[in-house]
Structure formats: structure tokens, C-alpha cells
Amino acid sequence: MKVTNTIKNLLLLCGSLVFLAVLILLLETALGRIFFAETPTGKLQLLFPPGSEESFETAEFSYTVSINQLGLRDREIDPARRPECRIIAIGDSFTYGFGVNLEDTWVKTLERRLRASGLDVEIINCGSPGAGPADYAWFAKKIIPVLKPDLVLVGLLQDDIGVGDPPLLETEWNDALAWIRASFPNIMRFMGQKQPWETTTGQPEEIAPSQVKSSQLNRELDANAMRVNLEQASPEARARFDLLEPVVKERALSGNLNPFMIVSALNGPNYYVWRLTLETNTMQDFIDRTAANLTYIRTVAEYCGGHAAVLGIPLGPYVNRHSHEAVQRLGFEVTGEMLTTDAPDRGTELASKQAGLPCRTATGAFRERADQEGLFFELDGHLTPAGHALYAETVSPFVEELVRTGTR
Template sequence: MQRACIWAKIALISVITTGFFLTALWGCDKAIPLFRSVPPYYPELSTLASPGNVIRSVAKEFDFIAHINALGLRGPEIDLEEKKAFRIAVYGSSYTYGWGVNEEDSFVFRLGDALQHAGLSVEMINLGRNGGAPPQYAALAAETIPLLKPDLVIVAVGQGCDLFWTGPPTVSEYLYRMFHRYLPNLTALAHQLTNPVPPAPPAPYIPETEEQLKQMQESNQQFARECYKKLPPAQKDRFNALEETIREVFFSGLYNVGGVLLALQTPDLYANAVDPDRADLHRGKKWLKKYLATIARSAREVDAQTLVISVPFGSYVNRPAWERTRRIGFDTPPDMLTSTAMDDVIESSAQDLPFFSTTKAFRDHIDKPDLFFEYDLHMASEGHRLFAQTIAPWVEAHVRTSMNNLAASPATNK
């Protein structure tokens, strides 16, 4: 009995101490603006590209330039003070970013162009994140939706990786995001103190010389050789069994070696998405559902609707891309080109959110060879064109409905 009382007192003291500490932190956070000017800090945006930069990416199959705005997003500058058009925010991975194509060829730009031609005044914001997955989409949305105040949110979910790379955040990620959410001024002050010298504005873009491009290629070649040396024996054997052409491209310095490395590490990644009985697919569905609901909740806070669109991966919708996926080391059972399991998972995870799939439209062009890059596997310019063309009428209908709702409810928080 006495021991129980001691533990009860310890628990009570711990609760009181924790409460006092958290209250003190909250008070400090609220007091900071009274004594010091601290510019807002957006940790998710800060992990994207350097603001104001111009990035050129050269590979065997493409040579494209990305113009980065002041927020670190690909595309033109965004007026945070005043919206001059119906604003559409598109979240997704490198497929949304438009990896491999120039901005005017990306589906985000093409979709905006189609809506403009339909007589709608819209502003498209590309929030595609290279290497991103649903956990990053949700975190970026939670940070940027209150900032951008979009009128419509589109989440572009990939048919392959997004179904598996969608687990819970790590403890450190969770704590950091909670700290920033509830103590934004302390987070901004900590960032300011640890980065006392603001970055210099980027210099005007000067195209790389042939010598600079050669140096970049040599650096990439060295990186590829180092990656090969670090491969476990079993993966090295699988690499050596690949076609000579694939091995040459890998070491060329003009290829993102991540595609082949992913195939060596998880050869059944894309094949698993068409097996509805897999436990990890059910786990992915559970977390995808949570992340989509989180994004929709953030959107509702600014009176925006959320749409979910399935982004086609070539291995499921295009025979040449399916064959190329096999060539770089992935398992590609034939039913990948007929199954709808990957879309079924995304649609089910969307719950009551409007959902759209372009799988049929792409399979109608199943033998068209130029929809996806041969080695990189991302959508090529023609793939972006078909994707935007297919989703445009559906998105247009939702935009018109949202515009009518806004017109009928002029009192809005935007």
C-alpha cells in the first residue's frame, strides 16, 4: 500500500512537472513575437529545392530545366497576399513534379492550360516532391494548405511505390512536426539562430559549359561505381545478370541509378501491388487512407475540396514500359497489364473523396512506345499529355462546381 502511494505521488509530480514545462514552452512561443521579429519557417518546404534556383538535369533520355520559385516549388512565383484566379494545389511525387520533362510539358501545366482553354481562370501550383510518398504529401499539405489557401486540392497517388512507402512516421518525425505545429515561433527562432546568415540570392542562371557537363557525368559515373561496389553479393549477381545495355547505362553517368538499385533490392515491388491478399498491401492501404484523410481535413479548413487521382506506372498500363521494367530487374508477371488491384486500393483508401483513374485511357494505347522513358521509367512528355488530357474534363467539372459554391457563399475565410 505504501509503495503504491509512493508511485502515485511520483506519477502526480511527473504530470504536474510536464504540464508546467509544456505551459512554459507555449508561453515562450507566444511571447517571442513581442520581443523579436522572426520570419516564418516552413520545415517541409525547406527540404525541397533551394528557392529561386534553376536546376538542369541531363540524362541519356532527357535534358530539362526546372525553375524554382521563392517557396522552393517548381513553377512561377505565387502571390500569398492575393489570389487572382481559382487556385489548384497538386500534391504528389516526381511524376507530379514532372521529372524528365520541362515545365510546359508536365501534366500539372498541361492541365492548367486545358482548364484555361475551357474558359476557367485557374492558377496551378505544383507541389510534386521528388522521392516523395504519401507521408510526405500529408506533411507538406498540412504546412502549405494554410499558407496557399487553395480552392481545390488534388492528390496524385502513384500506382506502385505509393502503396507500400506509406507507413507511420518515425518518432523523431512525429515529434518534430508536432513541435512545429504547436510551437511555430520557437521552431522559427531555433532555425534563425542555427542559420544566422541568410542564404545569398541565387545568381542568374548560366547554361553549363560542355566541360562542366562532362565533369558532372564523371562524378555520376564515380557514384555508380561506388554503388556497385557496395552491393551485397546476391544483388551484385543479379546486376551482373542484367542485359549488357542496362549495365552500360547504369555506369554511363547519364542515368539515375536509383531505378536499378531499387529493382535489385525489391524486385517484386510492382508485382506485389496486383496481389490483393498481401499483408503489406493491406497495411499500405490502412496508412494511405489515413494520409488522404489528413490532407482532406487540411483542405476543408480552407473550404477546399480534395480530389484523388491514380497516377499510372508504365508497368501496369503500357506493354513497352512493362518490358522495360523487366529489363532493369523488376519482376513483371503478365497480369500486371490487366489487373485493377492497384487502383482498387487507392480508390478504397480515398473513401468518400472523389477518385479518378486513367488506367483504361493508357491501356487504350498499350503498345504506344513513347509514353514512358525507356530506362528512367517516368512518364515522358507524351505520357504527361495523355494524362492531362484524360483527367481535364473530370477536374473541370469539379472546378466549375467549386466556383459555383464560392459564388453562392461570398463570405469565406480565403
């Protein structure tokens, strides 16, 4: 009799737990449909003023940038249709696609490759020129809760580890609590569980007016920035500029070359070389800081029901002989070791491992074509359409596996 009662009690307990689990899942689904829209329908300024448009034309490229109603450099996102897998790509100008049209970026090229393999996916471009790891964490804070991606790709450039951005958030996260937040985000929000990345003011962010900039205006802005930097340069930096070959100086002063490249070379000619030694306390600290920012991104992604991964993006001087020679023309110091070392990738992999994120780099594929011209713009240094295509081809199997397996 006691055994029978025990079995009945166990069955009753199991049945109650199953009923409770089903009830929680139904509540989570209902709250998601009633209270929390999948995609916003109005204007937002996630990164840029919505509706803005810029044109660029230099000695190396010509392209146009259009910003959608969410403030991203991408097509308009249809709120009525969500694919089986929504992916966002966070990164800097190499993800944004500086120098190329939207459809030529690795983001959109990768999207086409995944769709051709039979996957119902969209990849939304969340890149912004000049950004670094702390910015990526800030982008995650603003964008992930709005778009609720299934997968977040963080495009980590090979020099991002050396940026040294302080972590956006240094809190240690409880894995069990993170799992609850990720599994039941709508219930957690309904209960008023605010996280550091969620607004506490309740007030929408003010949206700046849309901007329209012509290629002529952008050249004038770059030329003026170069002149101002030269006026403020130290005697040593000015002397380095005077030693540059005439075509480089002419492009810099006429706005036909990104002033950041020249200014970086004038103020820190060893920019690419010093990043090759990971064993220094400074680089170890930078790796830790990058890992903290990646951890932040992973936590936000999981809380909103998705997962994240890191894609290492190669820099020309580390993978291509023509780019290696070109940065020397800009005034940077170079060494032969730059084209063979695994230090930049190891930094990316170490930071990703510390953050608990899968990582894939593309250095090998680019070094196999180290003598090929046309993968990077000669002096500007960004990926060309051919470079974006090679990068998308290289990382496509890795991303496809993440999508098909839903790896967390």
C-alpha cells in the same frame, strides 16, 4: 395575445441570429484582410531552396529545373493576383515532371486545358522526386496554410500504396470542429487555435542557399551513387547487376540512368509483382496508412477553406507493353497479369474512399494505348511530354467538374 408574443419572440430570435451570422462573416472577412495575407511576398523554402536551378541531360532527355521564390518548381506567383480558383498539385517525380520541362508537365498542361474551357485557375506544382504518402501529408502541412488553395490534387502513383509510410498524424478528427475551422479559419487563428500543421515556435524556417547544378554534375552524382550502391550490394544483388545487358550497365555507371531504378531491381526484383495482391495483411496495412495520410491532407485543406481530391497516376509496367518489357531489362520480375489487373487502382480507390476523398484514375486511357511507344521514357520510366499530355487530357473533365461545383 400569447400567440402574438410568441411570434414576436421568434421573429426577434431569428433576427438576432441573422445579425450574429452577418457579424461573424464580416469579422471573418475583416480579419482575413487585415491579419492574413493571401500570398507571401518574400522567400520561402516550401520544398526546395528558392532560386535554385538544375540541368539534366541523359541518353533519354534534357531539361532544366528552376525553383521560384517560394521554393517550388513553378513560375513566380504574383501576390497581387489570385485567380478565382487556386489549385495545388502534390505528388512525387511524376507530378514534379522528372525528365520534362515545366510547361510539359501534366500540371501545366491541365492548367492550360482548364483555362481554355473558360475557368480562371492556376495550378501550382508541389511535386518532389522520391516523395511518398507521408511526404505528401508533410507538404500539405507546410504549403496549404501558406497558399490557401481552393483545391488540393494529390497525385498518387500506382506504387505509392506499397510504400508503407507511417501516417503523419493518427488523430481522429471531429467533423463538426473541422467544419468550423474550415468555415472561419481567420477567426480561429485570431483566437490562437493552433493546429498540428501550424508552427508553434514562431520562428521562420531557415532558408538554405540557392543551388546551381549542371547536367554534368548531376550525371557525376548519379554515377557515384550507383558505384557506392554496387560496392555495398550483396553478392546476390551484384550477380543480378552482372546479368544486365551492356547498354543498361553502361548507362547506370555513367550517370545516364536513375540509380534508384537499378538499385530497386537489384534489392527487390519482385517490386512490381508483389503489389498485385491487396488481400495480404501487409497491403491492407499500407492502404490504411495511405488513407490516414490522405485524411490528414483533407483536414488541412478543409481547415484552410479548400477541399481535396486524389488523382491516380499510372506506372508504365502496369499500362504499357514497352515499359513492361523495359523494366524486365532493368532486372525486375514481370507477369502478364500486370497489364490487366485492377489491383493498383483498387488500392488507390480504397485509400481515397477511407479518407473521404473523390478519386479518378487514368489506367483505362493508357491501356487503350498499351502498344504506343513514347508515353514513358524507355528505361527511366517517367512520363514523357506525350504521356503528361495524355494524363492531363484524361483527368481534365474530373478536375473541371470539381472546380465548377466546388465539391467538398
